[in-house]
Amino acid sequence: MRPSARIITASLLVVLLQTVVLTGCNFFKSAEEAMHGIGEIGKKVGGEGGEKGGAKPANPSATHEGPLIDNKVVALRVQAALKKEGAEFDKVTVDATKNEVVLTGTVATSKARERAEEIARKEEHGIKLKNELKVGH
Numbered sequence: 001m002r003p004s005a006r007i008i009t010a011s012l013l014v015v016l017l018q019t020v021v022l023t024g025c026n027f028f029k030s031a032e033e034a035m036h037g038i039g040e041i042g043k044k045v046g047g048e049g050g051e052k053g054g055a056k057p058a059n060p061s062a063t064h065e066g067p068l069i070d071n072k073v074v075a076l077r078v079q080a081a082l083k084k085e086g087a088e089f090d091k092v093t094v095d096a097t098k099n100e101v102v103l104t105g106t107v108a109t110s111k112a113r114e115r116a117e118e119i120a121r122k123e124e125h126g127i128k129l130k131n132e133l134k135v136g137h
Contacts, residue, residue, distance in 0.1 A: 071096040
């Protein structure tokens with residue numbers, strides 16, 4: 001498959017997953033199943049470490065070699081984990097850039113702020129985390 005076709009395919013998968021996660025659609029039984037499915041599709045599209053036998057990507061569930069797509073997957077994975085925890089994290093937004101996850105929005109208590117950080121670290125261990133969550137309503 002040509003590199004441009006891989007990018008388009010991976011981008012469409014990210015948009016589909018974003019829609020499923022953010023709308024609460026029950027298309028997938030769980031966020032884990034969705035991420036597993038994307039990982040499997042990524043293997044079919046790009047192979048383990050690329051078709052030419054190159055190094056494995058840093059993100060084990062990378063859908064493609066492009067960092068933009070990997071960042072989207074990381075952000076969606078963390079957002080799904082927060083959503084799974086409950087409604088107290090509905091006003092939390094997750095963004096990911098190169099090796100960094102940023103949490104923004106509001107939570108009701110400082111305990112919820114700490115819990116959101118805990119969830120994000122557990123979901124994407126080893127990645128830098130910036131917690132910009134505000135406490136209040």
